[in-house]
Amino acid sequence: MALKSFIEVHPDSHFPIQNLPYGVFKPEPASPARPGVAIGDYVLDLSVVASAGLFDGPVLKNSCDSFLQPDLNKFLALGRPAWKEARATLQKLLSATEPALRDNAALRQKALVPLSKVEMLVPISIGDYTDFFSSMHHAKNCGTIFRGPENPIPANWFHLPIAYHGRASSIVISGTDIVRPRGQGHPAGNSPPYFGPSLKLDFELEMAAVVGPGNELGKPVDVNEAADHIFGLVLLNDWSARDIQAWEYVPLGPFLGKSFGTTVSPWIVTLDALEPFACDAPKQNPPPLPYLAEKISKNYDISLEVQIKPAGQENSSVVTRSNFNHLYWTLTQQLAHHTINGCNLRPGDLLGTGTISGPEPQSYGCLLELTWNGQKPLSLNGTTRKFLEDGDEVIFSGYSKGNGYNVGFGTCSGKIIPPP
Ligand SMILES: O=C(O)/C=C/C(=O)CC(=O)CC(=O)O
Numbered sequence: 001m002a003l004k005s006f007i008e009v010h011p012d013s014h015f016p017i018q019n020l021p022y023g024v025f026k027p028e029p030a031s032p033a034r035p036g037v038a039i040g041d042y043v044l045d046l047s048v049v050a051s052a053g054l055f056d057g058p059v060l061k062n063s064c065d066s067f068l069q070p071d072l073n074k075f076l077a078l079g080r081p082a083w084k085e086a087r088a089t090l091q092k093l094l095s096a097t098e099p100a101l102r103d104n105a106a107l108r109q110k111a112l113v114p115l116s117k118v119e120m121l122v123p124i125s126i127g128d129y130t131d132f133f134s135s136m137h138h139a140k141n142c143g144t145i146f147r148g149p150e151n152p153i154p155a156n157w158f159h160l161p162i163a164y165h166g167r168a169s170s171i172v173i174s175g176t177d178i179v180r181p182r183g184q185g186h187p188a189g190n191s192p193p194y195f196g197p198s199l200k201l202d203f204e205l206e207m208a209a210v211v212g213p214g215n216e217l218g219k220p221v222d223v224n225e226a227a228d229h230i231f232g233l234v235l236l237n238d239w240s241a242r243d244i245q246a247w248e249y250v251p252l253g254p255f256l257g258k259s260f261g262t263t264v265s266p267w268i269v270t271l272d273a274l275e276p277f278a279c280d281a282p283k284q285n286p287p288p289l290p291y292l293a294e295k296i297s298k299n300y301d302i303s304l305e306v307q308i309k310p311a312g313q314e315n316s317s318v319v320t321r322s323n324f325n326h327l328y329w330t331l332t333q334q335l336a337h338h339t340i341n342g343c344n345l346r347p348g349d350l351l352g353t354g355t356i357s358g359p360e361p362q363s364y365g366c367l368l369e370l371t372w373n374g375q376k377p378l379s380l381n382g383t384t385r386k387f388l389e390d391g392d393e394v395i396f397s398g399y400s401k402g403n404g405y406n407v408g409f410g411t412c413s414g415k416i417i418p419p420p
């Protein structure tokens with residue numbers, strides 16, 4: 001029989017007992033931040049669960065202060081045995097047949113807070129953020145648009161998961177407004193560069209891996225052990241100013257065209273919760289070098305959707321539908337490649353997958369591709385878009401469909417506002 005919680009969870013909810021994603025929240029504006037898991041329309045306050053002595057398994061009973069923190073980094077550093085134990089403890093505590101919390105009204109009152117009342121925060125302290133480029137469809141489309149159709153995918157792309165170092169300081173939580181960046185662009189031809197608010201502001205539909213235990217400087221992580229270094233996934237919007245990017249990126253890669261803001265969803269869905277949705281990653285040809293060749297090459301079946309809600313409109317319009325399983329390079333290959341030179345990852349580091357575009361035009365992961373650099377405007381419920389306009393709200397959502405339940409990420413949203 002399917003696992004069931006004593007809390008009523010709507011069948012369309014992203015947060016049944018099978019999920020239990022981790023976040024950090026404030027129950028009241030003035031209260032300290034603390035970790036929680038989402039269950040139905042509630043957050044279970046893990047600082048209350050820990051203080052009540054309910055994390056009583058062999059790993060966590062001596063590390064309970066990891067839930068008395070304003071971020072999840074300490075818990076992430078404990079690694080998979082602690083994560084598995086926490087999941088088992090919480091699934092038991094919330095199950096319909098377990099009285100400890102179900103029948104304790106005072107504890108329930110303290111531990112369960114309606115989601116509608118809480119403020120969610122970026123759940124980890126992010127030391128470093130890296131963004132990969134792992135969708136072949138995205139690489140091909142961007143290459144065609146930026147560099148021409150002759151050789152759209154660079155020769156190195158099939159041999160290594162390409163990435164650039166992103167900016168951790170400007171990562172914000174879903175719901176934060178994004179100020180349209182100003183910068184230099186370059187019109188086609190021989191004209192001089194211009195300066196001003198970006199004329200080609202875009203979203204990028206991505207997910208990101210949250211790093212758990214790190215590795216020592218100089219000691220790479222084996223690709224077949226890389227999954228033990230990944231706690232879970234979030235939705236990520238790598239906002240991109242295409243005019244700034246196209247002019248600045250040669251030869252050192254993205255810089256100011258991307259560093260003005262990156263939005264993450266508040267809930268980290270664990271790899272353990274996603275395991276029932278694991279699927280084979282695409283076959284890689286040419287075969288990767290031995291350090292990237294893995295015994296099990298795994299993706300996840302996660303449906304992804306982007307909606308845009310223009311200012312003043314009642315409704316949002318779906319602009320694309322994609323799936324995590326379109327990625328060519330896996331999360332574990334990305335992580336192993338990141339450390340192969342000895343680079344050390346640390347708990348809470350964020351590894352963006354890169355834009356997740358599928359093969360069909362309706363599954364492209366950014367406006368650059370969807371409108372082909374503004375040449376084919378999208379129609380949105382009576383209006384059109386080449387790139388984002390001020391007042392546009394961009395809303396990502398993602399979930400995996402189980403038998404009678406969803407394992408979902410909620411939403412990841414941000415609204416564009418003009419520069420001051
Ligand atoms: O092809 C390029 O020059 C760059 C494309 C991107 O903007 C890619 C990027 O940020 C990585 C990704 O999201 O896949």
Ligand SMILES: [Ca+2]
Binds near residue numbers: 131206352354355
């Ligand atoms: Ca990106």
Ligand SMILES: [Mg+2]
Binds near residue numbers: 237240262
């Ligand atoms: Mg960005």
